[in-house]
Amino acid sequence: MKGLGNYLKEKIRDFARSIGLPIFGVTSSDPLECLEPVLEKRRALKLDSPFEKNWQIEKRCRPRKSFPWARSILCFGMPYGEYEDEDNREKIFARYALVKDYHIVMREKLKKVGAYIKKLVGENFRYHICVDSFPIVERALAYRAGLGWYGKNCLLYNPQYGSWFFLGEVIVNIPLEEDEPLDRDGCKKCEECIKACPTGAIRQAYSLDARKCISCITQSPGYIPLELREKMGYWIYGCDICQEVCPHNGKRRSNDSLYSTDDTAYKLIELLNITEEQFREKYSGTVLCWAGRSIIRRNAAVALGNTGKQECIPRVEHLLYDEDPLVRAHTAWAVGKLGGVIAAEILRKAYGSEKDSAVKKEIENALSMT
Ligand code: SF4
Numbered sequence: 001m002k003g004l005g006n007y008l009k010e011k012i013r014d015f016a017r018s019i020g021l022p023i024f025g026v027t028s029s030d031p032l033e034c035l036e037p038v039l040e041k042r043r044a045l046k047l048d049s050p051f052e053k054n055w056q057i058e059k060r061c062r063p064r065k066s067f068p069w070a071r072s073i074l075c076f077g078m079p080y081g082e083y084e085d086e087d088n089r090e091k092i093f094a095r096y097a098l099v100k101d102y103h104i105v106m107r108e109k110l111k112k113v114g115a116y117i118k119k120l121v122g123e124n125f126r127y128h129i130c131v132d133s134f135p136i137v138e139r140a141l142a143y144r145a146g147l148g149w150y151g152k153n154c155l156l157y158n159p160q161y162g163s164w165f166f167l168g169e170v171i172v173n174i175p176l177e178e179d180e181p182l183d184r185d186g187c188k189k190c191e192e193c194i195k196a197c198p199t200g201a202i203r204q205a206y207s208l209d210a211r212k213c214i215s216c217i218t219q220s221p222g223y224i225p226l227e228l229r230e231k232m233g234y235w236i237y238g239c240d241i242c243q244e245v246c247p248h249n250g251k252r253r254s255n256d257s258l259y260s261t262d263d264t265a266y267k268l269i270e271l272l273n274i275t276e277e278q279f280r281e282k283y284s285g286t287v288l289c290w291a292g293r294s295i296i297r298r299n300a301a302v303a304l305g306n307t308g309k310q311e312c313i314p315r316v317e318h319l320l321y322d323e324d325p326l327v328r329a330h331t332a333w334a335v336g337k338l339g340g341v342i343a344a345e346i347l348r349k350a351y352g353s354e355k356d357s358a359v360k361k362e363i364e365n366a367l368s369m370t
């Protein structure tokens with residue numbers, strides 16, 4: 001079976017490459033035993049993201065709990081991040097946010113992989129596709145399958161593509177030869193990502209506080225913690241800083257997203273005023289649509305507050321009366337942060353007509369900043 005398994009594995013590798021999945025490795029369906037205590041500790045220390053809170057750690061680390069028939073896990077990586085027009089890229093969104101939603105693209109490709117294997121193996125072949133869709137720990141499986149080594153920012157680095165790649169898995173009922181994890185200290189003495197992270201989310205090498213990570217904050221629902229808003233800079237969805245500064249990601253880029261330009265403020269105002277219809281038309285098929293207009297406008301309000309451009313205040317005053325309390329609250333923060341006499345005046349006026357107690361509290365806070 002080993003010989004046949006190897007032959008099959010190479011056929012899969014070739015096929016995957018031909019459909020745009022050049023990163024490939026295999027691991028077993030055995031539990032990720034070492035990871036269980038790590039995830040327990042992260043949960044106890046409240047370092048996990050809000051998205052993880054309902055996921056059972058045992059299930060996440062033991063693929064056979066959900067798929068008793070599983071024998072191997074095929075891990076794939078799909079590179080992204082190259083832009084033809086780098087200078088004109090909107091740097092308020094992470095690189096992955098403006099390409100077609102990878103969940104859709106990757107799933108389509110993995111369906112083709114599944115169908116291809118079925119054709120080779122026969123009707124008894126069984127498989128399940130995961131693309132950020134089932135709470136197995138994808139990155140840990142990909143590491144075990146040899147797709148990359150861990151950077152101090154907790155991301156996986158592929159020797160050829162750096163950290164710019166998406167993950168997806170096909171869990172299968174056939175045994176294939178496992179790959180070995182890459183035994184490499186790629187970071188050595190470098191600490192660029194730790195130094196560059198604006199929120200201190202990378203607490204120390206290889207330890208991430210997801211609740212402080214801008215990437216996670218910009219996707220999470222609800223009110224953004226006050227102490228993190230200023231540190232978010234202009235990020236509307238995701239954050240690429242710790243990847244942009246990394247020497248393993250090709251040409252190193254300075255973090256120019258933290259500098260305010262008139263153009264940025266203009267784009268943020270446009271986003272804040274976007275209608276539901278325009279939003280769907282402009283961002284359909286991207287992960288921004290998954291986040292939804294309310295979250296994107298909330299984030300745009302915070303970013304506008306961080307531009308320092310007081311002249312923008314009259315252009316967002318009407319948003320203090322928006323139907324979405326999340327937008328009213330974060331616009332109030334932005335106005336307070338931009339500050340000045342006009343800011344105080346319009347905040348006081350909005351306070352008089354505000355009925356929502358949480359938004360009222362936000363306006364009070366905003367007034368204290370003017
Ligand atoms: S994505 Fe941004 S906030 Fe998150 S760890 Fe990296 S630099 Fe820090």
Ligand code: SF4
Pocket residue numbers: 151152153186187188190191192193194242245246247248
């Ligand atoms: S920036 Fe430096 S420390 Fe961070 S992941 Fe890259 S090489 Fe490692």
